[in-house]
Amino acid sequence: MRKSVFSICGMCSVRCPIRVEVENGVVKWIEGNPHDPGMAGRLCAKGSAGIAMQYDYERPRHPMIRQGERGAGEWRKVTWDEALDYIADKLAAIIKEHGGRAIALSDRGGPFRDIHRSFLRAVGSPNYFNHDCTCGRNIQHASLSLFGSGRKTFNYDYKQCKHLVLYGRNVFESIRVKAANAIMESLDNGGKITYIDVRASGTAMKATRFWMVRPGTDYALNLGIIHVVLRDKLYDTEFVDKWVTGLKELEAFVVSHTPEWAEEETGIPAREIVEFARETAKDRPSVIFHPGWMTARYMDSFYSSRTAYILNVLMGSLEAPGGLFFQKGPGDVGKKGLNDLLSTIPKPEEKRVDGCGWKYKHFDAGPGLLHLLYPAIINEDPYPIKAYIVHRHDPLIGLPDPEEQMKAFNKLDLIVAIDAKYGETAWHADVILPAATYLEKSSALATEKGLKPRFTMRKQAIACGHDARPDWAIFKELAERLGVGGYFKFKDMEEFWQFQLAGTGIDLNAFDEKGFVSLADAPVWWDRMKDLKFKTPSKKIEFVSNLLEENSLPSFLPYSRPQKPEKGYFRLVFGRSPVHTHGMTQNNPVLHEIMAVNTLWINSDKARELGIFNNDVVEVTSSDGSHSGTIHAYVTEYIHPEAVYMVHGFGRKVPCQTRAYNRGLGDYRFEKGLLNVYDPAGGCNALLDCFVKVKKAERKIL
Numbered sequence: 001m002r003k004s005v006f007s008i009c010g011m012c013s014v015r016c017p018i019r020v021e022v023e024n025g026v027v028k029w030i031e032g033n034p035h036d037p038g039m040a041g042r043l044c045a046k047g048s049a050g051i052a053m054q055y056d057y058e059r060p061r062h063p064m065i066r067q068g069e070r071g072a073g074e075w076r077k078v079t080w081d082e083a084l085d086y087i088a089d090k091l092a093a094i095i096k097e098h099g100g101r102a103i104a105l106s107d108r109g110g111p112f113r114d115i116h117r118s119f120l121r122a123v124g125s126p127n128y129f130n131h132d133c134t135c136g137r138n139i140q141h142a143s144l145s146l147f148g149s150g151r152k153t154f155n156y157d158y159k160q161c162k163h164l165v166l167y168g169r170n171v172f173e174s175i176r177v178k179a180a181n182a183i184m185e186s187l188d189n190g191g192k193i194t195y196i197d198v199r200a201s202g203t204a205m206k207a208t209r210f211w212m213v214r215p216g217t218d219y220a221l222n223l224g225i226i227h228v229v230l231r232d233k234l235y236d237t238e239f240v241d242k243w244v245t246g247l248k249e250l251e252a253f254v255v256s257h258t259p260e261w262a263e264e265e266t267g268i269p270a271r272e273i274v275e276f277a278r279e280t281a282k283d284r285p286s287v288i289f290h291p292g293w294m295t296a297r298y299m300d301s302f303y304s305s306r307t308a309y310i311l312n313v314l315m316g317s318l319e320a321p322g323g324l325f326f327q328k329g330p331g332d333v334g335k336k337g338l339n340d341l342l343s344t345i346p347k348p349e350e351k352r353v354d355g356c357g358w359k360y361k362h363f364d365a366g367p368g369l370l371h372l373l374y375p376a377i378i379n380e381d382p383y384p385i386k387a388y389i390v391h392r393h394d395p396l397i398g399l400p401d402p403e404e405q406m407k408a409f410n411k412l413d414l415i416v417a418i419d420a421k422y423g424e425t426a427w428h429a430d431v432i433l434p435a436a437t438y439l440e441k442s443s444a445l446a447t448e449k450g451l452k453p454r455f456t457m458r459k460q461a462i463a464c465g466h467d468a469r470p471d472w473a474i475f476k477e478l479a480e481r482l483g484v485g486g487y488f489k490f491k492d493m494e495e496f497w498q499f500q501l502a503g504t505g506i507d508l509n510a511f512d513e514k515g516f517v518s519l520a521d522a523p524v525w526w527d528r529m530k531d532l533k534f535k536t537p538s539k540k541i542e543f544v545s546n547l548l549e550e551n552s553l554p555s556f557l558p559y560s561r562p563q564k565p566e567k568g569y570f571r572l573v574f575g576r577s578p579v580h581t582h583g584m585t586q587n588n589p590v591l592h593e594i595m596a597v598n599t600l601w602i603n604s605d606k607a608r609e610l611g612i613f614n615n616d617v618v619e620v621t622s623s624d625g626s627h628s629g630t631i632h633a634y635v636t637e638y639i640h641p642e643a644v645y646m647v648h649g650f651g652r653k654v655p656c657q658t659r660a661y662n663r664g665l666g667d668y669r670f671e672k673g674l675l676n677v678y679d680p681a682g683g684c685n686a687l688l689d690c691f692v693k694v695k696k697a698e699r700k701i702l
């Protein structure tokens, strides 16, 4: 029997809507949900490789409890009851001695968090974290400082955009399928892209203008552009007069940051900066200065993103067609939102262990900052953390310096990993619980905000293979064992969906036709001169930020020039491949076949100086000399001489992932000493403050 199931892709965190074709319980085909015009039936390579992931044998197939040392790979196969009893006993003992606050949990963010966040709250812990301290936190905080609300306040009307400005936002390789489709459409309609990167990525190839910027100088570039925009009165005065506070202060600050000054810092000719500013002003308000998704990772990246947002404001592109629009939720279109479990559980009174929201008031308390958990574990300050549950997250790859991380992890009494593959962190855990894949499970209904908000459904397409279980069932069972099962009364996802939908007037079978339910018939735009809502104290866009100044941070940071690498050293820069997701797909049979290993991009002049030719084997060594490895060089003039580049996520060390094992190099392993290095205003780890030594290798690839 053949059936078609509408669901949501889980091969990366973008979560595209999909249609899955199943025959006799086996997945035969996956495509973009044809009912979603943004997808137009398309998927990216990783999404299509979902079938290969599903039927790969090299994933956790039963619960396992560690036998030997952490990371030694000695495991005991156990039943679910044994595993859950083991975890519950340990957690109960920890709660008894240290309180529920001693349990930390991290995940991968996103819309499916209600049940596990509720679990954590039910056991009395405020210590929920996600991956975002190495992803979008700088942008989140930049948005908060200007608009009083986070980065997801806005989305981008790419389709109608006339000029899209991207700072390392590699839209055609670091893919969001809908965004890539819409940007292609804008290009077809004559839209322009200015792409700024330290190397020519796939997006640079399609751009109208490519600027190879000196690494870590985007902030200087933006100051130069703002200087021209203000000096030549190129901005939308009506919009700025209506909504902005602090323009005078900005003007005074940028007065000395001329395009000539910016040229010195960035290497981008002053004349081109002036031309560019005039060009974008002609296209305003249909202009987007993308503040980045994870942008560059420097100590001042918060201010790069903040000034990109400021440029959008100066162009008047908020809530303008072809610009940034406010994402509307159910309440904005007169509808009731989904019910959530989290708000039915009393919030723990304890403060977060990482200080977010109280010690560091400018840091959003929501998911906190995971890198601040490590010193808290080591110093037991402000209180001890004894257990860590890691769910759909792999910090040993996602955060810098796995060895340094393990020093903190080894102070913990319990590490539990809920993982559908073998993450590096799972491999170093005490218990691995095999999670159902996105094809094997249903998740909580999600709200997708936008011009036309909607509710979306991830629906189980096939039965669980091996001995995996859906995450919601795992947390429910743990809660029951810990005596807080009363909050988790639903029997299955269908019952949970009924609870979520209660009072919305929407029936479960409304999802059958398309897999989602739209809450508005037509796109909702607000009057940009009247109806915008800013949640800052002044209700305006705060160029001079109350939030920052109250926390002794400047609204406009005096620029400081990034460190130049010493001779023989380079800044190690990373990014994504269109066919891999971080560190989690390198072992996928199909994606491995397409890209089995990463290479090291190196500038041709620099390579010549070092006697390195294309495809030579080179040795890369961390700045402290403690880690090194060999890799093939990709010699190109299209990378800045100060930088070398590798695709993130290779260099995997889980032996039972036989395809990925020891293939390529892992950027994260070279990021020595960076675990506690972060932008003090934005909170993100400064992962790109990483220098490596490169030389021609005497040995072959190991």
Ligand SMILES: Nc1nc2c(c(=O)[nH]1)N[C@H]1C(S)=C(S)[C@@H](COP(=O)(O)OP(=O)(O)OC[C@H]3O[C@@H](n4cnc5c(=O)[nH]c(N)nc54)[C@H](O)[C@@H]3O)O[C@H]1N2
Binding pocket: 010, 108, 131, 134, 135, 136, 294, 391, 392, 393, 394, 395, 397, 398, 399, 400, 418, 419, 420, 421, 422, 423, 424, 435, 436, 437, 438, 471, 574, 575, 576, 581, 582, 583, 584, 648, 649, 667, 668, 671, 687
């Ligand atoms: N050096 C360096 N560091 C980086 C980056 C970089 O480019 N370079 N990128 C940064 C960015 S932008 C991000 S977002 C983070 C990403 O960091 P992570 O979020 O840790 O990365 P993922 O590869 O998405 O890992 C998710 C984990 O979830 C598991 N998993 C996958 N599907 C499922 C599932 O259905 N259920 C469960 N329970 N588990 C599942 C995977 O096996 C993997 O262990 O890394 C950041 N860190």
Ligand SMILES: Nc1nc2c(c(=O)[nH]1)N[C@H]1C(S)=C(S)[C@@H](COP(=O)(O)OP(=O)(O)OC[C@H]3O[C@@H](n4cnc5c(=O)[nH]c(N)nc54)[C@H](O)[C@@H]3O)O[C@H]1N2
Binding pocket: 012, 013, 135, 136, 166, 167, 168, 169, 170, 171, 173, 174, 175, 176, 196, 197, 198, 199, 201, 213, 214, 215, 216, 217, 218, 292, 293, 294, 295, 296, 297, 573, 574, 575, 576, 577, 578, 579, 580, 581, 582, 645, 688
């Ligand atoms: N195929 C694929 N797509 C993905 C993901 C994936 O793993 N695989 N992950 C998703 C996630 S979680 C995220 S956060 C996004 C990330 O999407 P993007 O933000 O587009 O990130 P990257 O691909 O990491 O690209 C980073 C780029 O920044 C450049 N760069 C380095 N230093 C500088 C600098 O100083 N200035 C400028 N302007 N550029 C610099 C690097 O050379 C690199 O090309 O991608 C998402 N989409």
Ligand code: SF4
Binding pocket: 009, 010, 011, 012, 013, 014, 015, 016, 043, 044, 045, 046, 047, 048, 175, 176, 177
């Ligand atoms: S971008 Fe690709 S892998 Fe990510 S959710 Fe969409 S289809 Fe899946």
Ligand SMILES: [Mo]
Binding pocket: 134, 135, 136, 294
């Ligand atoms: Mo990310």
